[in-house]
Amino acid sequence: MSRKNVILNCYREKGVCLYEYPMINGLKQYIQVRGADRTAPLMLFIHGGPGGSIAGLCHVMQTEWEKHFTVVNWDQRNTCKTLLANKDKTDEIAETGSISDYTSDIDAVIKYLHTVYEFEKIIIVGFSWGSIIGTEYAKLHPENVSCYIGIGQLINHSEGLKYSCNWIKELAKDVPSDTAKTDELLKRIESGLVFNSDTMKALRSFSMLGSKYISKDSRTFPLKALLCSPFLSFREKLSMLNSDFRNFKGTYKTLMTYDFRHDLHFDVPLLFVSGDEDFVCPNQLLMQCFENIKAPVKKSAVIPKASHTCFFDQPEEFVRTITDYISN
Template sequence: MKIILFLFIGLLFLLVLIIAIGKIVNARKYRISSEAGVQKSEYIIIGGIEQYIQIRGQDISNPVILMLHGGPGSNMAYYSYGWQADLEKAYTIVQWDQRGCGNTYYRNKHAEKPTLDLLLSDLDELTEYIRLEYGKEKVIIMGHSWGTFLGGVYSGKHPEKVSAYIAVGQMVDFKLSEQVSAQEAIRLANTAGKTQDAQDIGDALDSVMSFQKLDKQNAMELMKFRQLKEKYLPSQYGDKMGALQIFSPYMTLSEWKWMLSFDSLIESNSEIYKGLLSENNSSVYDYSLQYEIPVIIIAGDCDWTTPYSMALDYFNNISSPDKEFITIGNTGHIPFVDKSKEFSEELLNALNGIPVN
């Protein structure tokens, strides 16, 4: 028994040592060392509460990209080091833990819950802070998944503050996305002769479509539904995310807690999910399709979380003085992680020539 205990302690120590070494290596590898650069994390007052932002870039005089994470509730600042390094050479990138999420949540557990309107107000305050603090006339808005919904609405309303809008995994309609991906999963299940799975997916879809809110019970049902779909759909999250998270030198204790706090995520973002599940203003088509700024939409061709076909249809329906649709092949919902080099090259090429400062 003692031998087993000693082995367990030894293995645990080895695991901790490997993680610590990985964090140290990444901290050195991705440190911003240029004299003109910036690398900091801080809390600033937005919407009357302390909200967390991370700022990284090789030259503070570069244009600013404000990144809006998905979810709702899926903060990404702590693992961004691993995919945005190439972008940091030409742009200063601001990551933000939105109200009700990650570090911001743990500083303000009892703050007003986020809604779309409240987040739009917070985003406007953050944009103003960046413009004043870094002397920028405008910022570039880049959103992922849920962040594209928030970012698209904001960019459409504030062309005087936004120089370009970048959507990665464009969210079009929450419920319709589940329908489209379920139909594909059912087709593949039937093709594979798994008629019972096809039936189960269809039954689960009917249940999910009836949701009016996303409490813990409904959220668990939604997760099981997605797991059943993903038996037949391509991988949505690749195999690189785990290492980026575990070996992140920037992951705080609050982010560890948040990653394990499913109940807090669902509860704190309940009002947003209620809005996305409603029949009113829950689709990007409920908002203006006319952008006064350049628009770049980037999608993985295997994305079934925010289906590729829906993002392409949206692109074809919007008007913009300069728009471009970029496909990242053989990747799902996080092309910036799964194929970070290709993603950065494509995005930098698309931004080249656009007046962004």
């Protein structure tokens, strides 16, 4: 059996390996279900980005997860496999991206899962951008959710940027050229971020500075693993490497105007997991409002020597954190 088939079908005997394109709200949307034990709790991972699918890297980033959970990866609208399956609608989909668009998609994904898998409730895991629509879905449909886990929980985009710009400025105070770049972004934030190519360029510069000064323990993105991924075709790999931010025009507007703090009432247990070196969605903003969050159970965990992708930087500690929480 080839390496590709071994990875794609590794759990066929006792677990599940499912790869399908069901119709979700009029679009063919890619759904991937994998786990070593088909009786394990079902977990829906809502990726970040926008457009940041990790379905093609599950064998690198989620191997430990699949030992404890049946993990569902879903490529959101205009993302990777879902993007290529609806190429004729790309521009139309780009105009969508409201909270209700995505929570409706999540609801339809869960309804589809009920047709192929037996479960009562599902664990929702929202990462970065995905933590916005994950939390809103958990609030909207607690009857479907056993617990919500926020990884790199996004609180408010502009305030998070301000916090991390000042964090970088303090660390880069002896490098005038770098502090000048953070000052430029701070001016943009104060005047109100506008969704355009200049803003995206400034955000990329901010990301490079954050990696340089804050996320020093983060692991390098596994580019080789992506290029060799058995889950992705050549076109899909190109789609991931050349993701066009214009495909998420409506989604970025939602991201840039969202505020987690507008409603802090949840009817499901909550776990928030962050890396101590996360400058993209700094945990400090979450902690400022944590006491005001109303939930049956709530917990916040910070993983040392980990960045925004704490589950990749410290995989064993991450899995231990979430399994301990769920088992208790």
